[in-house]
Amino acid sequence: MTATSANSSAQLLQGLRAIVGDKACMEAADDMQPFTTDYRKLYHGKALAVVLPATTQQVSEVMALCFRHGVPVVPQGGNTSLMGGAVPDAAGDAVVLNLRRMNQVQEIDVVNDTMTLSAGVTLQAARAAAQEAGRLFPLRIGSEGSCQIGGNLSTNAGGTAVLRYGNMRDLTLGIEAVLPDGRIYSSLRGLRKDNTGYDLKQLFIGSEGTLGIITAAVLKLMPLPGATAAAWIAVRDPHAAVELLTEAKRVAGQAVTAFELISGPALTLVLESMPQLSAPLPETHDWMVLIELTSGGDAEGLDAMLMGILEQGLERGLVTDAAIAASLADTRAFWQLREEISDAQTRTGGSIKCDISIPLSKIADFIAEASAQVLALAPDARMVIYGHMGDGNVHFNPLRPKDMAAAEFLAQNYARVSHAVDGLATRQNGSISAEHGIGVAKRDDLLECKSPVELELMWQIKRALDPGNLLNPGKVLPGAKGLV
Amino acid sequence: MTATSANSSAQLLQGLRAIVGDKACMEAADDMQPFTTDYRKLYHGKALAVVLPATTQQVSEVMALCFRHGVPVVPQGGNTSLMGGAVPDAAGDAVVLNLRRMNQVQEIDVVNDTMTLSAGVTLQAARAAAQEAGRLFPLRIGSEGSCQIGGNLSTNAGGTAVLRYGNMRDLTLGIEAVLPDGRIYSSLRGLRKDNTGYDLKQLFIGSEGTLGIITAAVLKLMPLPGATAAAWIAVRDPHAAVELLTEAKRVAGQAVTAFELISGPALTLVLESMPQLSAPLPETHDWMVLIELTSGGDAEGLDAMLMGILEQGLERGLVTDAAIAASLADTRAFWQLREEISDAQTRTGGSIKCDISIPLSKIADFIAEASAQVLALAPDARMVIYGHMGDGNVHFNPLRPKDMAAAEFLAQNYARVSHAVDGLATRQNGSISAEHGIGVAKRDDLLECKSPVELELMWQIKRALDPGNLLNPGKVLPGAKGLV
Numbered sequence: 001m002t003a004t005s006a007n008s009s010a011q012l013l014q015g016l017r018a019i020v021g022d023k024a025c026m027e028a029a030d031d032m033q034p035f036t037t038d039y040r041k042l043y044h045g046k047a048l049a050v051v052l053p054a055t056t057q058q059v060s061e062v063m064a065l066c067f068r069h070g071v072p073v074v075p076q077g078g079n080t081s082l083m084g085g086a087v088p089d090a091a092g093d094a095v096v097l098n099l100r101r102m103n104q105v106q107e108i109d110v111v112n113d114t115m116t117l118s119a120g121v122t123l124q125a126a127r128a129a130a131q132e133a134g135r136l137f138p139l140r141i142g143s144e145g146s147c148q149i150g151g152n153l154s155t156n157a158g159g160t161a162v163l164r165y166g167n168m169r170d171l172t173l174g175i176e177a178v179l180p181d182g183r184i185y186s187s188l189r190g191l192r193k194d195n196t197g198y199d200l201k202q203l204f205i206g207s208e209g210t211l212g213i214i215t216a217a218v219l220k221l222m223p224l225p226g227a228t229a230a231a232w233i234a235v236r237d238p239h240a241a242v243e244l245l246t247e248a249k250r251v252a253g254q255a256v257t258a259f260e261l262i263s264g265p266a267l268t269l270v271l272e273s274m275p276q277l278s279a280p281l282p283e284t285h286d287w288m289v290l291i292e293l294t295s296g297g298d299a300e301g302l303d304a305m306l307m308g309i310l311e312q313g314l315e316r317g318l319v320t321d322a323a324i325a326a327s328l329a330d331t332r333a334f335w336q337l338r339e340e341i342s343d344a345q346t347r348t349g350g351s352i353k354c355d356i357s358i359p360l361s362k363i364a365d366f367i368a369e370a371s372a373q374v375l376a377l378a379p380d381a382r383m384v385i386y387g388h389m390g391d392g393n394v395h396f397n398p399l400r401p402k403d404m405a406a407a408e409f410l411a412q413n414y415a416r417v418s419h420a421v422d423g424l425a426t427r428q429n430g431s432i433s434a435e436h437g438i439g440v441a442k443r444d445d446l447l448e449c450k451s452p453v454e455l456e457l458m459w460q461i462k463r464a465l466d467p468g469n470l471l472n473p474g475k476v477l478p479g480a481k482g483l484v
Numbered sequence: 485m486t487a488t489s490a491n492s493s494a495q496l497l498q499g500l501r502a503i504v505g506d507k508a509c510m511e512a513a514d515d516m517q518p519f520t521t522d523y524r525k526l527y528h529g530k531a532l533a534v535v536l537p538a539t540t541q542q543v544s545e546v547m548a549l550c551f552r553h554g555v556p557v558v559p560q561g562g563n564t565s566l567m568g569g570a571v572p573d574a575a576g577d578a579v580v581l582n583l584r585r586m587n588q589v590q591e592i593d594v595v596n597d598t599m600t601l602s603a604g605v606t607l608q609a610a611r612a613a614a615q616e617a618g619r620l621f622p623l624r625i626g627s628e629g630s631c632q633i634g635g636n637l638s639t640n641a642g643g644t645a646v647l648r649y650g651n652m653r654d655l656t657l658g659i660e661a662v663l664p665d666g667r668i669y670s671s672l673r674g675l676r677k678d679n680t681g682y683d684l685k686q687l688f689i690g691s692e693g694t695l696g697i698i699t700a701a702v703l704k705l706m707p708l709p710g711a712t713a714a715a716w717i718a719v720r721d722p723h724a725a726v727e728l729l730t731e732a733k734r735v736a737g738q739a740v741t742a743f744e745l746i747s748g749p750a751l752t753l754v755l756e757s758m759p760q761l762s763a764p765l766p767e768t769h770d771w772m773v774l775i776e777l778t779s780g781g782d783a784e785g786l787d788a789m790l791m792g793i794l795e796q797g798l799e800r801g802l803v804t805d806a807a808i809a810a811s812l813a814d815t816r817a818f819w820q821l822r823e824e825i826s827d828a829q830t831r832t833g834g835s836i837k838c839d840i841s842i843p844l845s846k847i848a849d850f851i852a853e854a855s856a857q858v859l860a861l862a863p864d865a866r867m868v869i870y871g872h873m874g875d876g877n878v879h880f881n882p883l884r885p886k887d888m889a890a891a892e893f894l895a896q897n898y899a900r901v902s903h904a905v906d907g908l909a910t911r912q913n914g915s916i917s918a919e920h921g922i923g924v925a926k927r928d929d930l931l932e933c934k935s936p937v938e939l940e941l942m943w944q945i946k947r948a949l950d951p952g953n954l955l956n957p958g959k960v961l962p963g964a965k966g967l968v
Contacts, residue, residue, distance in 0.1 A: 111726060111844050112843040113844070156683070158677050189914070191918070192646070192841065192875045193646065193651065193875050194841060195690060196934065198945055206683050222737075223734060246594075250707060359593065393677045430673070433679050434678060457663075458681050461682055464944045464945060
């Protein structure tokens with residue numbers, strides 16, 4: 001560091017403290033460590049400072065100051081990215097801007113069915129606030145206790161209720177965002193229809209903090225479901241699961257709220273990892289589905305629909321066994337089995353994480369072909385395959401055999417297995433990241449799965465909004481020759 | 485025209501003919517007239533040529549050629565814009581590119597519940613193709629017989645089923661678009677989840693052909709509704725309508741497919757204009773609502789829900805009378821009364837067209853206040869107010885008194901009345917164009933209702949994607965100082 005840059009750094013830090021207050025500006029490496037290391041502990045970055053602004057105005061001033069100094073800013077919510085998208089790189093020249101102090105539920109309007117939140121509200125708090133007002137905020141993902149609305153927006157979060165309610169983008173009516181130079185953009189108007197020029201909020205949703213920092217949002221609220229029906233269903237194979245889904249949509253339409261696929265090894269792993277949980281069905285099965293129907297109306301109607309779906313499934317040989325939830329406790333128990341799959345993998349030392357989406361008409365063939373390719377590379381891998389089948393999205397996570405160390409398995413197989421699975425998805429016009437985003441982990445993979453025109457357009461937008469490449473640099477956009 | 489530019493024009497025309505064929509390239513003013521005059525006959529433009537390409541490749545070649553010549557291109561679908569968005573200006577230096585020959589239903593995938601269409605397919609043909617495959621494509625607007633999917637996308641069309649199914653943007657999984665220089669962008673992959681970089685399709689949807697020409701799309705299909713229940717309801721006032729909507733959503737949730745407000749003068753106008761139609765209720769009322777519930781399930785359940793909503797409404801003094809559709813013919817008759825409101829106005833010589841959206845919690849107050857302001861300016865105007873109350877969207881269309889000529893009424897009042905209504909909407913954080921878009925008619929109004937940051941961002945995007953301002957120039961983006 002030269003004398004001049006040290007001087008400039010000191011000025012910047014002094015400026016940051018003046019904006020957010022001494023307590024909300026960290027500079028010691030130890031204090032900053034939780035903010036510079038990612039959720040999976042794969043990325044260990046460094047930062048000039050970590051700031052915790054309390055208001056949009058403070059975010060704006062921080063951005064304007066960093067802009068004048070030419071200093072990069074890494075926006076951060078709950079720091080639960082699986083792609084290293086929310087932490088700085090090792091250069092140590094960036095400021096981390098964490099939004100957790102901006103955790104205000106600004107307004108709930110039950111007539112307009114909208115909720116206005118600051119970006120740092122956790123998803124759990126957002127759902128609770130909606131429920132208290134007699135409404136549903138339907139986004140449902142595993143990290144809801146720590147992930148924040150701003151992060152959900154910047155990654156266009158998905159989860160287990162997309163089939164019915166859509167992704168985070170579909171749940172959003174307006175946002176407020178701070179631009180790289182500190183200007184504030186706002187569309188916090190709570191309108192369901194507004195065709196007055198470019199729909200600018202769409203640029204910031206899903207762009208992982210590379211174009212602006214989302215500081216608030218107006219989100220849609222839904223009626224609380226009055227009735228729920230759920231079943232844990234053994235199916236013949238993924239083809240049968242797809243057929244059963246088509247039948248479920250025919251019978252129950254938009255009442256089909258979730259349709260999750262679970263492979264045999266995924267359930268076995270959870271049961272071995274948490275012996276206090278029990279299997280819903282007496283025998284083991286290669287493939288299972290967790291289906292949930294909800295409606296505002298009566299439970300009897302839903303139960304009848306669910307029975308109708310299952311009877312059709314049995315008759316057509318799609319379904320081999322099924323357990324129907326007799327109570328809300330049963331439904332919760334089914335969901336716990338589904339939701340523990342992720343942590344159960346982590347406890348084994350981690351798996352190869354592929355997050356694929358494919359048109360529903362091709363997903364069963366994809367699972368078969370991808371499995372064959374993986375088993376050719378890693379013959380004893382446990383095929384933990386699960387996820388949001390209803391959206392054409394599966395988490396395809398081959399796991400080490402029991403008699404092999406995780407580190408050894410991952411070192412040998414991560415790159416080649418994920419390359420094979422992602423490559424197959426790309427060739428079939430699928431997505432290599434249905435809901436996890438790109439961050440830094442999959443950034444360069446975009447060179448293989450996006451067309452040159454798509455990459456050029458992404459850079460045209462990035463340069464237009466962030467010409468200095470100061471906002472979350474190194475994330476999402478691959479820096480290939482001729483593109484930057 | 486100088487010799488050089490005449491020479492260049494001749495070269496361009498020759499090039500265009502070589503790409504699309506002689507028959508698909510018009511140059512005579514008479515032939516071009518239907519393509520250079522807008523739907524409402526308010527804008528009479530001129531063009532260098534009108535071309536009708538048959539394939540995306542031809543669109544790409546036309547764009548590349550015009551780009552090289554620096555010639556503007558005006559994309560056009562069914563030419564049903566109410567805002568003059570689809571016709572060229574009077575300069576005569578632009579090429580109109582009409583997409584009607586690109587009318588192929590490319591693919592229907594009933595397992596993935598998607599439909600891939602070329603941009604020139606009419607909305608009516610798209611709905612028919614879906615229905616033939618046993619699915620619903622839910623977009624429903626008055627001009628469905630002539631408007632095209634490409635136009636629906638470029639204007640983010642709305643209509644009468646948005647309450648349940650969303651706007652065109654929400655119904656779209658991917659698009660293909662030709663960029664100003666002829667490059668082709670495509671995301672025609674039929675994926676419900678894809679978080680791999682910026683969601684570029686969002687840029688082209690709703691930007692009225694100023695950033696690219698949409699040539700194809702993958703759209704979502706829904707289950708065909710198995711049951712319908714509808715009622716024509718007299719309500720106390722717009723406040724009561726909003727309360728009734730809240731009750732309907734509580735009881736019937738997402739089964740509430742449409743909730744349309746109709747003012748007394750709007751219905752009277754239709755009945756006077758089409759004496760063969762009859763009023764659903766014996767007496768006249770100041771305010772009425774057309775509600776429609778649909779579901780995949782049984783009609784009895786829907787009927788019971790509708791009765792429950794009406795009973796609550798009567799008990800709470802919201803509802804003063806109601807006619808329940810006893811047959812599909814009744815339902816169709818209700819809808820015909822609603823849908824004829826637009827043409828009935830046209831037959832009187834036209835009204836002052838305001839297309840407002842406001843948060844539902846404020847819309848009843850808005851209607852009252854805007855009505856008072858209009859009647860202060862034009863005391864005898866007939867208050868034709870109707871539309872998609874469920875989305876917070878009303879068409880607020882003051883109409884001439886019977887004893888005044890349309891031209892005189894419009895000349896005296898159009899500017900000041902629409903200014904008053906739009907101004908009130910803007911001050912209440914509403915939209916001055918909920919679904920009709922901006923085109924050229926409302927372009928300069930954006931200077932009053934958008935923030936400087938919003939306008940700057942729009943121009944930043946426009947310059948990034950269309951630096952030569954060659955695509956539909958003069959539309960959407962106001963050309964104020966410091967912006968262009």
